[in-house]
Amino acid sequence: MAVSLDLVKKLREMSGAGMMDCKHALEEAGGDIDKAFTILREKGIARASKRADRATGQGVVEAYLHSTSPDYPPQLGVLIEVNCETDFVAKGQEFRKLAKELALQVAGFGARWVSRDEVPDEVLVAEREVYEAKARQDGKPDQVIPRIVEGQVEDFLKHSCLLEQEYFREPGRTVQQFIAENISKLQENITVRRFTRFNIREN
Amino acid sequence: MAVSLDLVKKLREMSGAGMMDCKHALEEAGGDIDKAFTILREKGIARASKRADRATGQGVVEAYLHSTSPDYPPQLGVLIEVNCETDFVAKGQEFRKLAKELALQVAGFGARWVSRDEVPDEVLVAEREVYEAKARQDGKPDQVIPRIVEGQVEDFLKHSCLLEQEYFREPGRTVQQFIAENISKLQENITVRRFTRFNIREN
Numbered sequence: 001m002a003v004s005l006d007l008v009k010k011l012r013e014m015s016g017a018g019m020m021d022c023k024h025a026l027e028e029a030g031g032d033i034d035k036a037f038t039i040l041r042e043k044g045i046a047r048a049s050k051r052a053d054r055a056t057g058q059g060v061v062e063a064y065l066h067s068t069s070p071d072y073p074p075q076l077g078v079l080i081e082v083n084c085e086t087d088f089v090a091k092g093q094e095f096r097k098l099a100k101e102l103a104l105q106v107a108g109f110g111a112r113w114v115s116r117d118e119v120p121d122e123v124l125v126a127e128r129e130v131y132e133a134k135a136r137q138d139g140k141p142d143q144v145i146p147r148i149v150e151g152q153v154e155d156f157l158k159h160s161c162l163l164e165q166e167y168f169r170e171p172g173r174t175v176q177q178f179i180a181e182n183i184s185k186l187q188e189n190i191t192v193r194r195f196t197r198f199n200i201r202e203n
Numbered sequence: 204m205a206v207s208l209d210l211v212k213k214l215r216e217m218s219g220a221g222m223m224d225c226k227h228a229l230e231e232a233g234g235d236i237d238k239a240f241t242i243l244r245e246k247g248i249a250r251a252s253k254r255a256d257r258a259t260g261q262g263v264v265e266a267y268l269h270s271t272s273p274d275y276p277p278q279l280g281v282l283i284e285v286n287c288e289t290d291f292v293a294k295g296q297e298f299r300k301l302a303k304e305l306a307l308q309v310a311g312f313g314a315r316w317v318s319r320d321e322v323p324d325e326v327l328v329a330e331r332e333v334y335e336a337k338a339r340q341d342g343k344p345d346q347v348i349p350r351i352v353e354g355q356v357e358d359f360l361k362h363s364c365l366l367e368q369e370y371f372r373e374p375g376r377t378v379q380q381f382i383a384e385n386i387s388k389l390q391e392n393i394t395v396r397r398f399t400r401f402n403i404r405e406n
Contacts, residue, residue, distance in 0.1 A: 042336035061280035063266035063399045073299045079282035081401045096276045174295035179284035196399040198264045198284045 003031055014039045028098060029068050059083035059193065060088040064103035078107045083152040085188045098182050098190070102162070105175060106195050111162035119157065127156050206234055218243045261293040262286035262396065267306035281310045283398040288391045301385050301393070305365070308378060314365035318393050322360065330359050365395060374393050 002028040011022040011033055017040050023042075029035035041183045061081050065074035082099040087097050097132045105111070113119050131152040163176040170178065183190050214225040214236055220243050228246075232238035266285050268277035284304040292298050308314070316322050334355040338348045350384040361367045366379040373381065386393050 024378050029245055037335065041333050043340055054368055057403075059278075059403050059405060060276040061268060061278060063268055063282060065264060065266055073263040073265075073293060073302075075262075075264060075283075077266055077282050079266060079280050079399055079401055081280075081403065083403075088326075090276060091274065098278075130241065130244050137246055187213065194401065194402075196282055197280055198397065198399075200260075200262050200264060200284065200286075 003027055006032060007031065007033060011036055011040075016031070016140075036138070057083045057129040058085060058087045060090055060096055060099045062096065062099035062103050064100065064107050066107050076107055076198070078103045078197045079108060081193040083191045083193050084186070087147060089186050089188045090185070094182070095190075101178075102175070102196070103167075105165065105168055106162060106197050108168060109165055110159045110197065111165055111195070114161065114194065115163045116157045116161050119160065124153065127153060143179060206230055210234065210236060214239055214243075214388060221245065238364065245293070246325055260286045260291045263293055263299055265299065265302040265306050267303065269310050275296050278403040279310055279320045279401070281306045283309060284396040286394045286396050287389070292389050292391045295389070297389060298393075301382070304372075304381075305378070305395060305400070308368065308371055309365060309400055310372055312368055313400065314398070315363045317397065318366045319360045319364050327356065330356060346351045365398070396399060 003023060007026055008019060008022045011017070011026060012019060014033070014037055015022065017025075021040060021043075023035070025036040025039040028039055059082055061079065063080075064078045066076040066166070067074045080099060081105045082095070082102060084090055084095060128149055132145060133148045135148045140148060163174065163179070165175050166171050166176045167178040179190055179192070206226060209241055210229055211222060214229060215222060217236070217240055218225065220228075224243060225239070228239040228242040229236070231242055245304040252392070255305075262285055264282065266283075266329065267281045269279040269304045270277045283302060283306045285298070285305060287293055287298060334352045337347060339349045344349060368378050368384070370376050370378045382393055382395070
């Protein structure tokens with residue numbers, strides 16, 4: 001089969017292999033770039049680490065560590081990656097300030113996911129089961145239970161997803177709105193790519 | 204069924220519910236503490252967040268951020284949690300220094316897991332497949348292929364697992380040995396509980 005030059009170039013970036021090797025691997029893989037990458041690795045042409053070098057935009061990694069008192073080491077920490085479009089914005093003080101502020105929000109308000117589409121289905125299923133059992137236990141009539149459950153799921157999402165949380169410095173506004181304000185200020189799209197929160201006291 | 208007092212106490216710590224509620228929930232759950240916790244939640248007696256309050260030892264959370272130049276924001280960050288037995292050791296400068304050093308190791312040498320028993324089976328299966336296909340491609344005789352593959356898997360584990368990596372300041376010694384030295388110095392068990400590494404350039 002004929003493979004597009006774009007695909008060949010992309011595989012080349014991923015693998016660091018030559019154009020012809022990439023073209024042949026893509027032909028062998030029927031145009032499937034991941035399969036082609038594996039073929040190159042098997043041939044010893046691509047290095048596994050190359051895949052990790054793919055650029056995914058600009059941005060900054062920030063951390064926030066929280067100590068309960070000055071003589072105590074941090075027991076809570078957050079690492080966050082915030083992305084933007086250009087290196088010009090990434091280098092600016094304002095963008096970094098935004099990333100720090102978001103790290104602080106995560107530290108203090110314990111978001112578990114960036115947005116609701118990241119919440120695993122099994123988590124929602126388990127939450128729903130608990131809310132439903134609780135509503136039955138409370139003797140709520142059958143016909144209102146779905147509405148009660150959905151309301152509680154909605155609350156759960158608003159508390160667990162960073163973008164939907166209330167921004168701690170401006171009650172009544174969401175983190176999403178705070179980011180949107182920075183987007184219009186910096187004239188560039190901004191996304192929270194990922195974060196992690198470690199608390200010594202939590203599993 | 205009769206449930207032990209220890210189990211009742213444990214559930215009480217987890218849930219914040221009263222002794223009798225815990226006892227009844229455990230009886231209903233046939234002694235299964237997780238099931239009993241869910242029963243308490245369904246009854247509205249336990250709060251979901253309580254589960255997260257369970258103490259899991261002492262320790263410190265540290266971060267390391269890496270910038271390629273002073274006028275550039277950090278593009279690489281590590282968050283690490285290191286545990287010890289007592290709050291006395293956790294508060295000491297030496298322990299915190301150890302945690303910082305381990306964060307630096309993760310930043311510079313890109314460990315993906317703490318130890319080899321954390322490496323998911325599917326990762327090992329995929330690595331083995333690549334090494335095997337590569338060996339066949341190179342025309343190695345069938346009978347030596349398993350040995351070649353196992354050697355490469357061993358290399359992969361030594362590079363990907365923090366405890367097995369060479370400690371960057373003391374070539375020839377592993378991170379595990381460096382931690383063991385601190386264990387004997389501080390007279391307390393020390394474990395790396397978890398870490399995360401974000402690199403803007405990596406998926």
